[in-house]
Amino acid sequence: MNGRRYLEIRNDSTPVDTTGIPVLDYSLFREEVTAMLNRDDCHCLNYFCHPVGAGLRFICCIADDSSGLIRIFSHEKGDDDSALQSLTPSCSAMHIFEREIHERHGVRFEGHPWLKPVRYPSYRADKLSVMNNYPFYTMAGEALHEVGVGPVHAGVIEPGHFRFTCNGEEVLHLEIQLGYQHRGVESLFTETGDGLRRVLLSESIAGDTAVGHGLAHAQLVESLAGFNPPGSLQVERCIALELERIAVHIGDTAALCTDVAYQLGQVACEALRTMVINTTQFWCGNRFGKGLIRPGGSNYPLTEEITVEILRVLEEVERRFGNIVSCIYTLPSVLGRFEETGTLTRQQALAVGAVGMAARTCGIPRDTRATHPFQYYRQTVINPVLQERGDVMSRGMLRAMEVNESVNIIRGLTGEWSKMKKETERPRYELGFRPGSLAVSVVEGWRGEICHVAVTGINGRLVHYRIKDPSLHNWMALALAVRNQEISDFPVCNKSFNLSYCGNDL
Amino acid sequence: MTGFILIVIAALFFPGIILRTKSIASGRKGPGLFQPLKDIAVLLRKGSVFSISTGLIFRIAPSVALISVAGAMLLLPFSEHKAILHFEGDFIMFAYLLALGKFFMIIAALDTGSSFEGMGASREALYSMLVEPAFFILLATFAMFSSYTSFSVIFNHFYITGNDYVFIYSIIGAYLFVQIAMVENSRLPVDDPKTHLELTMVHEVIILDYSGFDKALIHMATNLKFALYGSLIYNLLVPAGWNTLLKIGAFFGVQTLFAVIIGITESFRARNKMNKNPKFILTLTTIALIAFMVILILTEKLV
Numbered sequence: 001m002n003g004r005r006y007l008e009i010r011n012d013s014t015p016v017d018t019t020g021i022p023v024l025d026y027s028l029f030r031e032e033v034t035a036m037l038n039r040d041d042c043h044c045l046n047y048f049c050h051p052v053g054a055g056l057r058f059i060c061c062i063a064d065d066s067s068g069l070i071r072i073f074s075h076e077k078g079d080d081d082s083a084l085q086s087l088t089p090s091c092s093a094m095h096i097f098e099r100e101i102h103e104r105h106g107v108r109f110e111g112h113p114w115l116k117p118v119r120y121p122s123y124r125a126d127k128l129s130v131m132n133n134y135p136f137y138t139m140a141g142e143a144l145h146e147v148g149v150g151p152v153h154a155g156v157i158e159p160g161h162f163r164f165t166c167n168g169e170e171v172l173h174l175e176i177q178l179g180y181q182h183r184g185v186e187s188l189f190t191e192t193g194d195g196l197r198r199v200l201l202s203e204s205i206a207g208d209t210a211v212g213h214g215l216a217h218a219q220l221v222e223s224l225a226g227f228n229p230p231g232s233l234q235v236e237r238c239i240a241l242e243l244e245r246i247a248v249h250i251g252d253t254a255a256l257c258t259d260v261a262y263q264l265g266q267v268a269c270e271a272l273r274t275m276v277i278n279t280t281q282f283w284c285g286n287r288f289g290k291g292l293i294r295p296g297g298s299n300y301p302l303t304e305e306i307t308v309e310i311l312r313v314l315e316e317v318e319r320r321f322g323n324i325v326s327c328i329y330t331l332p333s334v335l336g337r338f339e340e341t342g343t344l345t346r347q348q349a350l351a352v353g354a355v356g357m358a359a360r361t362c363g364i365p366r367d368t369r370a371t372h373p374f375q376y377y378r379q380t381v382i383n384p385v386l387q388e389r390g391d392v393m394s395r396g397m398l399r400a401m402e403v404n405e406s407v408n409i410i411r412g413l414t415g416e417w418s419k420m421k422k423e424t425e426r427p428r429y430e431l432g433f434r435p436g437s438l439a440v441s442v443v444e445g446w447r448g449e450i451c452h453v454a455v456t457g458i459n460g461r462l463v464h465y466r467i468k469d470p471s472l473h474n475w476m477a478l479a480l481a482v483r484n485q486e487i488s489d490f491p492v493c494n495k496s497f498n499l500s501y502c503g504n505d506l
Numbered sequence: 507m508t509g510f511i512l513i514v515i516a517a518l519f520f521p522g523i524i525l526r527t528k529s530i531a532s533g534r535k536g537p538g539l540f541q542p543l544k545d546i547a548v549l550l551r552k553g554s555v556f557s558i559s560t561g562l563i564f565r566i567a568p569s570v571a572l573i574s575v576a577g578a579m580l581l582l583p584f585s586e587h588k589a590i591l592h593f594e595g596d597f598i599m600f601a602y603l604l605a606l607g608k609f610f611m612i613i614a615a616l617d618t619g620s621s622f623e624g625m626g627a628s629r630e631a632l633y634s635m636l637v638e639p640a641f642f643i644l645l646a647t648f649a650m651f652s653s654y655t656s657f658s659v660i661f662n663h664f665y666i667t668g669n670d671y672v673f674i675y676s677i678i679g680a681y682l683f684v685q686i687a688m689v690e691n692s693r694l695p696v697d698d699p700k701t702h703l704e705l706t707m708v709h710e711v712i713i714l715d716y717s718g719f720d721k722a723l724i725h726m727a728t729n730l731k732f733a734l735y736g737s738l739i740y741n742l743l744v745p746a747g748w749n750t751l752l753k754i755g756a757f758f759g760v761q762t763l764f765a766v767i768i769g770i771t772e773s774f775r776a777r778n779k780m781n782k783n784p785k786f787i788l789t790l791t792t793i794a795l796i797a798f799m800v801i802l803i804l805t806e807k808l809v
Contacts, residue, residue, distance in 0.1 A: 261776055264774055486779070486780050489779070
């Protein structure tokens with residue numbers, strides 16, 4: 001295709017020179033990106049801008065699932081106050097990225113229907129934009145009432161405000177306002193020169209995805225340093241990622257049962273989740289896999305003893321989870337709660353740019369392990385698990401099926417691993433980065449696609465670091481899924497998506 | 507008097523048995539039988555905190571709820587031992603005393619001005635309203651059956667009417683009383699007492715703003731109400747002619763069984779979808795109605 005309009009890279013390949021990315025005129029950029037995003041097999045990985053001189057440089061990474069390529073588009077804008085024609089009216093999935101850019105840099109997007117704050121970072125352009133004056137969408141009517149939930153919630157969870165507009169028990173509209181945490185994660189990455197500190201930061205982006213984000217970061221750093229991880233290390237990382245997926249999926253199944261008051265399913269799944277996370281602890285000393293993923297090597301190389309333990313536990317977990325799942329998803333009272341509750345249509349999922357589980361439950365095969373393989377997945381056959389109906393039931397079933405799939409993947413991987421030469425070395429935190437480059441790293445965490453992007457300056461230091469958790473898109477999917485549902489079904493819908501607050505509040 | 511004392515004793519261990527059953531069903535050891543009582547004791551020693559948006563109604567509601575349940579207990583007999591208060595049509599008094607307590611809890615919830623509590627109040631009011639016909643039709647059936655309208659006499663004459671179908675009526679009555687008690691006490695499948703999610707709560711959300719002493723009163727009222735229904739069921743199932751010791755044993759047996767049934771129900775099923783609840787409750791009315799029609803035919807009041 002036209003090589004002058006964009007650059008093509010693969011996930012986890014060599015970084016590109018920032019000067020080599022063709023800079024398009026905005027109208028051409030808009031045309032190209034719109035055309036690309038209107039294809040079902042393409043979605044935006046990240047769209048952001050960073051200051052270059054006095055102006056701003058915009059980078060848009062679009063993943064093409066059919067060819068496994070990531071296309072990088074770019075345009076620039078001077079420091080004038082001119083507005084840009086918004087992309088959102090033609091491809092609504094871009095809304096969140098434009099909101100982010102607007103919030104951070106004050107760029108005006110003309111025609112954006114929903115230009116609201118995303119996360120209130122300390123470096124936001126408009127300091128007057130604060131929580132208290134968030135512009136909620138309102139509806140007026142005799143029979144309507146509003147219910148505000150949060151930011152302090154009954155369970156010990158993170159802060160977030162949910163504003164429902166209801167007609168009696170029926171939800172007409174839900175608006176989710178996040179941004180209570182102001183962590184400044186992205187700027188911490190560029191402020192520190194310490195490699196270890198960055199790794200620890202990456203593991204803390206979202207506590208439930210320590211391995212996923214840790215891997216995305218390690219992969220990115222290695223890519224910038226031109227380090228190619230040995231096969232045994234790649235396999236170890238994939239096993240860790242799958243263990244995390246199994247543990248969280250089983251934990252979520254327990255939580256789904258809790259929300260519909262099905263005690264048996266809850267306690268059985270909770271016990272199984274503990275078995276899985278304890279196995280991760282047996283491996284690396286931390287139940288959530290913190291400390292396991294490091295750039296350049298590992299502090300906890302896999303051993304024969306650990307693989308035997310993992311396989312033994314998974315054998316039992318698979319059998320017991322199979323039993324309880326067949327109990328849960330055949331019980332009439334549970335089916336009554338799950339089926340046709342919180343339905344997200346395929347159209348809606350595409351429109352909000354849903355990724356990961358949320359997309360796969362609507363029949364969209366977005367699984368970067370298969371489409372943009374990384375680490376040892378490049379040598380592994382991955383069949384994305386799909387569900388078609390997009391309701392709570394589908395999201396529950398998807399989890400059950402993915403657990404089985406992950407157990408099989410781990411069995412295959414340990415088989416490969418035992419035949420391999422063990423070349424895993426100690427971690428390397430002082431890797432030097434290629435100067436003037438842009439690198440993209442995509443990982444399929446349990447929740448969905450995690451994308452880290454880094455830009456280095458001419459001295460090889462990180463000048464820009466962008467993190468995209470799958471929750472960023474998927475929160476909107478949740479808001480759409482609860483429309484015309486009973487408000488009492490919101491908790492179970494919310495749990496079925498299980499999105500991250502801190503993954504959004506970077 | 508015997509009935510009143512026995513209900514109080516049964517209420518002491520009732521919540522503990524439910525909790526223990528659920529614990530055992532989920533593979534846990536569970537807390538001691540009297541843990542819920544100890545929790546109440548702790549609450550009783552604490553002060554209450556009131557929101558500045560609440561008024562007098564909010565403060566008196568828990569006391570009214572407890573007193574109304576205690577009042578209803580005065581009307582229940584224990585086999586041939588008549589109730590402290592008994593008169594013709596006392597079961598209507600019984601139903602509306604319980605309703606009075608509930609009414610106060612509902613308006614107290616509205617008094618807080620919270621949108622959660624408003625939703626909970628509306629749900630609670632709806633379900634109470636729907637379950638009322640089931641209760642009255644069932645009681646009317648028993649009144650027809652025994653030709654009396656006072657609890658004390660109905661239950662006394664229940665087994666000496668000589669009617670061959672008495673056993674069937676006892677079973678249907680016991681089943682309906684169990685279900686009505688589940689609805690009235692906001693348990694599964696209508697409500698989930700364990701949830702922490704305000705949006706799905708019915709009863710829990712309307713008592714959300716209560717703390718300390720007032721909360722203890724509410725818990726006490728709930729426990730007594732359970733034992734109250736347990737006592738109704740006992741009176742239906744056990745003939746008045748038995749030996750007193752045996753009857754006291756049977757009373758606690760019925761209460762325990764009732765608590766275990768609740769515990770097991772709550773362990774092995776999920777809560778109803780909110781909009782299925784009215785249908786579920788109306789089913790109870792339907793069963794009561796069928797029983798009523800049959801008794802009309804049997805007593806030849808309906809040709």
